[in-house]
Amino acid sequence: MIIESLDIRHFGKLSDFKATFDDGFNLIEGSAESGKTTLAAFIVYMLYGFPEEKTAFSERLHRTPWEGVACAGSMTFTSGGARYRIERSSESTERGWRDTYALQNLTTGLAEQGAVSPGERFLGVTLDSFTDTALLSDVRRGGVAREKTADAIENILFSGDEKLSSERALHQLREVAKELYAGEGGSGAASVLERERDNLKEELAEATAKERLHYEREEELFLTRKRIEEAEREVEKFSKLETNYYNALMIEDYDRLHTLEDASGGRVSAIRAHEDAYRAEGFLPDRAYIASILEAKSETLSTGREAEDAEATHALLPEGADAVDADTRALLSAVDGASGEATLRRDAARALKKERTMLTLAILCGVLSFASFIMLGVMISKVAFAALFGVLGIVTLGGLVLFLVEGLRARRSLFALYAVCGTEKKDDFQASLQAAAEARIVISQAAAEKERSAHRLSRAKERYALASKRLSEILARWGVVLDMECIETQVSDTALRAEEYLTEYERLSAEHRAAENEVLALRQKLEGQNEIAVRARVAPDDRKRYRNQNAKDLRRGVELYTDRLKALRTTERGLLDDLAAEERGESLAAIAERILALDGRIARIKEQAAAITAAYEAVEGGAERLRAEISPRLSLDACRFLYEMTDGKYSDITVSDDFSVSYDEGDGERTVAFLSHSTEDLAYYALRLSLLNLMYKEMPPVCFDGCTARQDDERALSFLRAVRTLTEEGKQCFFFTSAKREGALAKRVFSSYRHIKMPE
Numbered sequence: 001m002i003i004e005s006l007d008i009r010h011f012g013k014l015s016d017f018k019a020t021f022d023d024g025f026n027l028i029e030g031s032a033e034s035g036k037t038t039l040a041a042f043i044v045y046m047l048y049g050f051p052e053e054k055t056a057f058s059e060r061l062h063r064t065p066w067e068g069v070a071c072a073g074s075m076t077f078t079s080g081g082a083r084y085r086i087e088r089s090s091e092s093t094e095r096g097w098r099d100t101y102a103l104q105n106l107t108t109g110l111a112e113q114g115a116v117s118p119g120e121r122f123l124g125v126t127l128d129s130f131t132d133t134a135l136l137s138d139v140r141r142g143g144v145a146r147e148k149t150a151d152a153i154e155n156i157l158f159s160g161d162e163k164l165s166s167e168r169a170l171h172q173l174r175e176v177a178k179e180l181y182a183g184e185g186g187s188g189a190a191s192v193l194e195r196e197r198d199n200l201k202e203e204l205a206e207a208t209a210k211e212r213l214h215y216e217r218e219e220e221l222f223l224t225r226k227r228i229e230e231a232e233r234e235v236e237k238f239s240k241l242e243t244n245y246y247n248a249l250m251i252e253d254y255d256r257l258h259t260l261e262d263a264s265g266g267r268v269s270a271i272r273a274h275e276d277a278y279r280a281e282g283f284l285p286d287r288a289y290i291a292s293i294l295e296a297k298s299e300t301l302s303t304g305r306e307a308e309d310a311e312a313t314h315a316l317l318p319e320g321a322d323a324v325d326a327d328t329r330a331l332l333s334a335v336d337g338a339s340g341e342a343t344l345r346r347d348a349a350r351a352l353k354k355e356r357t358m359l360t361l362a363i364l365c366g367v368l369s370f371a372s373f374i375m376l377g378v379m380i381s382k383v384a385f386a387a388l389f390g391v392l393g394i395v396t397l398g399g400l401v402l403f404l405v406e407g408l409r410a411r412r413s414l415f416a417l418y419a420v421c422g423t424e425k426k427d428d429f430q431a432s433l434q435a436a437a438e439a440r441i442v443i444s445q446a447a448a449e450k451e452r453s454a455h456r457l458s459r460a461k462e463r464y465a466l467a468s469k470r471l472s473e474i475l476a477r478w479g480v481v482l483d484m485e486c487i488e489t490q491v492s493d494t495a496l497r498a499e500e501y502l503t504e505y506e507r508l509s510a511e512h513r514a515a516e517n518e519v520l521a522l523r524q525k526l527e528g529q530n531e532i533a534v535r536a537r538v539a540p541d542d543r544k545r546y547r548n549q550n551a552k553d554l555r556r557g558v559e560l561y562t563d564r565l566k567a568l569r570t571t572e573r574g575l576l577d578d579l580a581a582e583e584r585g586e587s588l589a590a591i592a593e594r595i596l597a598l599d600g601r602i603a604r605i606k607e608q609a610a611a612i613t614a615a616y617e618a619v620e621g622g623a624e625r626l627r628a629e630i631s632p633r634l635s636l637d638a639c640r641f642l643y644e645m646t647d648g649k650y651s652d653i654t655v656s657d658d659f660s661v662s663y664d665e666g667d668g669e670r671t672v673a674f675l676s677h678s679t680e681d682l683a684y685y686a687l688r689l690s691l692l693n694l695m696y697k698e699m700p701p702v703c704f705d706g707c708t709a710r711q712d713d714e715r716a717l718s719f720l721r722a723v724r725t726l727t728e729e730g731k732q733c734f735f736f737t738s739a740k741r742e743g744a745l746a747k748r749v750f751s752s753y754r755h756i757k758m759p760e
Contacts, residue, residue, distance in 0.1 A: 001079045001122055002732050003043065003701050008073040011045065012038035012063045021734070022754040024727040027746050028736045030758025036736040038063070039758070040703045043734075044135065046075040046086045047119035048127040049099060060090065060097065079122045079698060082107040086118055124697035133691045134700040136707050200595045207591060214582055221575045224568055231565040238557035241546070245554055247537045248546040254531050257522040260515050267512045274508060278501040280479035285498035289478070293498075296471040297491035303467045307460040314453040323446035328439045331421065331432060338420045341433045348429065351414035358407030362400050369396035637690030638683075644722035645682045647714065653683060661687055678710045682719070689726065702726060705736040716742065720749040 008017040014035045030036050041063060050060040064071055070091035077084055083106040090099045103112045114121055119130055275284055321329050338344050372393030379385035418424055421432035472482040475494060483490050538546060635654050638661070642650050654662050654669070661683050662671045675683065685707060692699065704723065708716040720742070723733050727750075735742065746753060 001077055001698055001700055004076045004078065004083070006039070006042065006046075006073065006075050008039075008042055010065050010069045011042045011071050011073055012065065014038050014042070015065065017759070019756050020754075021732070021756075022752075023732055025723065025746070025750050025753040026732070026734050026756065027743060027753055028734060028756045028758065029740070029743055030736075030738060031760060032738050034738075034758040034760060036738065036758055037705055040135065040705050040734065040736060042073060043075070043701065043703065044127070044131065045071070046073070046088060047123070047130065048117045049088060049101065050090060051127055064090070064092065076106070084112075084118075122698055123700050125695055125700075129695060130700065133688045133695060135703045135705070136685055136688060137705045197595055197599065200591055203591055210582070214579070217575050217579055221572065221579070224572050224575065228565060228568045228572065231561045231568060234561040235558060235565060238554055238561060241549060242551070242554040242558060244538055244542070244546040245549050245551060247534055248543045250526065250529060250534050251538060251543055252547065253522050253526055254534070257519060257526070260519045260522075264512075264515065264519070267508065267515060271505070271508045271512065274501070274504055278497075281477065283477050283479075285478055285501060287502065289474075290495050290498050290502075293471070293474050293491055294495055296467065296474050297487060300464070300467040300471045300487060303460065303464040307457070307464040310453070310457040310460040314450075314457045317450045317453050318446050319450060321443055323442050324439045328435065331436050332439055334420050334422070335433070335436045338417070341436050344417055344420060345433055348414060348417045348426075351410050351417060352426070354410035355407050355414060358403045358410060362403035362407060365396045365399035365403060369393050369400060372396060635690075637693065638686040641686035641689050641722050641725075642683055644725060645686060645715070645719050646679065647718040650679070650683075653686070678715065681707070681710065682715070685719075686722075689722075692731070699729075699731045701732045701734060703734045703736065706738070707735075708737070708742060709739075713741065713745070717745050717748065720745055724749050 002023045003021055005020045006018065008014045012035065013033075017035070017039075019039075028036055028039060041059070045063065050058070050063075060071075070089050072089035074085055074087045077086075085104050085106055087102040087104075088100065090097060092098075101113075103114070103118060104110070105112050117127075120126060123130065125133075278284060321332075324332075335341055335344060372389045376386050376389040376393060379389060415424070418426075418429045421429050421436075423429045423432055468482070468484065471487070471491070475482050475491070478494070478498075480490070480494055639653055642653055662669050689702070692702070708719050711719060720735075723735065726733055735746070737743075743755065746755075
């Protein structure tokens with residue numbers, strides 16, 4: 001049988017899951033709880049359906065989804081040259097579970113329904129046989145279900161049918177024996193006598209057991225009391241050793257206490273001597289003092305650098321007029337000599353205005369004078385008018401001369417003002433006045449900056465003086481005179497010396513505190529104890545011997561034997577109660593006599609069934625011989641598989657007729673229980689694989705669920721090589737694993753295979 005594909009609609013935690021498989025090796029990988037075991041269970045469900053419910057939590061309930069939907073899915077496979085599809089569903093209803101099942105031959109297109117499950121029809125084995133051989137799990141089951149598997153193999157070899165066995169051949173013999181012994185309803189003489197004898201044997205066995213139990217209880221009570229005495233002695237011994245151990249410890253504590261107390265004065269003297277060596281002016285430094293001198297040093301150096309920078313900056317700043325060039329200073333001097341820019345600007349404006357006014361009036365007078373003389377010529381015949389125009393012409397002519405003279409004077413004044421700035425034009429004059437004004441602003445700003453620089457320099461020097469004074473005062477507290485030439489070196493040396501003092505002081509103080517704390521702890525620990533009495537309990541020569549014992553071992557010894565003593569006393573009380581509650585019935589001799597009488601009557605009836613019994617044993621012996629012949633065949637195949645799984649380490653194992661497995665390493669035969677758990681697992685895996693060729697009429701798909709979980713890398717690789725042998729023999733294999741290791745190993749073993757990853 002080769003499974004081609006699965007379609008899981010709902011089954012356990014898997015929903016809408018589909019997978020297609022190769023006819024050889026298929027690796028199904030997934031993390032824990034991803035549904036690998038559920039997938040294997042689905043294959044079993046497709047072949048056999050759900051098993052009969054025997055417990056409250058059945059396989060059916062386990063695989064039914066929590067959402068309440070029905071289990072449902074299909075499986076496509078090939079068998080005997082034809083393709084088939086199984087469809088199953090299981091649904092919980094008010095009337096109980098409703099299971100549906102359909103088998104369709106995809107080659108012919110016809111539905112094929114039968115009374116047996118597909119697993120029994122195509123593989124020829126029941127569900128129990130399939131799960132015991134073709135479904136291998138990492139849970140160590142200790143072999144196979146011996147009785148069921150043995151019967152199944154025997155039946156198959158007898159008749160080709162797992163359920164049709166030699167039992168049918170023995171049925172008639174059993175019926176005749178039943179009639180002879182019991183008769184109708186089991187009321188025959190032999191049956192009645194045997195039941196009575198069996199009842200008496202039960203009474204005899206019960207009485208024998210009671211008698212044996214009585215003597216066993218008395219013997220156990222005797223042994224228990226001896227063990228109680230031994231436990232009491234051991235408790236006393238360990239308790240005494242523990243007491244002496246703690247007494248020796250207390251004596252050591254007393255010695256340590258006295259040593260520390262005697263050394264206390266020396267420690268204090270060492271601290272005082274250290275302080276005196278570093279004390280100056282009655283002062284001793286601390287961490288804050290070191291921080292303060294370092295801070296003061298940093299501030300002094302910083303303010304000194306600031307003062308130097310301020311002085312250098314102040315020296316570089318120009319003094320007032322030096323902020324402008326010599327030509328500008330000459331211009332300013334000339335302007336200042338003329339009463340300043342405003343006066344020059346005002347006088348120049350007035351002179352220019354006067355020049356323009358005089359020129360305008362001169363032109364007007366010239367025009368009037370010209371007009372008067374023309375009118376004089378016109379009015380020459382009229383004396384009065386002629387005289388008037390003549391006077392007017394002379395007056396305007398005189399005004400012309402006057403105004404021209406004043407205009408020239410105004411012009412000379414204007415040029416004199418221009419000459420102050422060294423210019424001859426109005427625009428140059430205005431520019432010079434503007435340059436003078438701007439120069440005055442520059443000089444004013446330079447003077448202000450110089451003044452501010454002087455102020456900053458003064459403040460920097462004040463801060464430097466204050467910082468130096470503070471540093472000097474701090475150093476002076478410890479008798480150090482500040483040397484301004486080597487401030488940094490002096491302060492660093494002072495801080496280093498203070499650090500040396502504090503380090504040693506802290507060490508001495510810490511030792512003293514630790515010793516004092518230890519003294520206090522020892523006093524508290526020994527409080528209420530009498531030193532004289534404690535020392536008297538342990539001889540001086542024995543103290544070291546007791547002290548070298550292991551306290552935990554002593555405590556464990558006391559606790560162990562105390563617990564054992566309690567358990568033994570509980571056992572003693574239980575035995576006494578059981579002996580007191582015993583009930584004594586009929587004697588053993590009386591019961592045995594009655595059984596002998598019944599045996600005589602039964603013997604005569606047994607003689608009548610001798611022939612039937614002989615025939616029955618003949619048929620049954622044939623079945624046993626057949627089982628014995630099966631074992632060598634199983635051993636051969638199991639040896640072959642185990643040899644591959646262990647990489648040749650174990651090559652010779654024996655499968656007995658009860659399917660127990662043993663091996664021989666040269667010192668005698670032993671069961672595989674003597675091997676490691678992982679090797680024992682491999683032995684039973686080999687046994688199950690060897691059963692495949694005997695039990696199945698068609699090779700089944702073989703499932704390996706976590707079979708290499710307890711194997712190391714080499715064993716896992718060998719195991720996969722054995723699986724490869726199965727695939728080469730035509731068996732389809734499914735290998736379920738949660739580790740990526742098996743995927744890497746499979747690549748080394750198989751040239752090609754199907755790799756399926758389960759959903760997370």
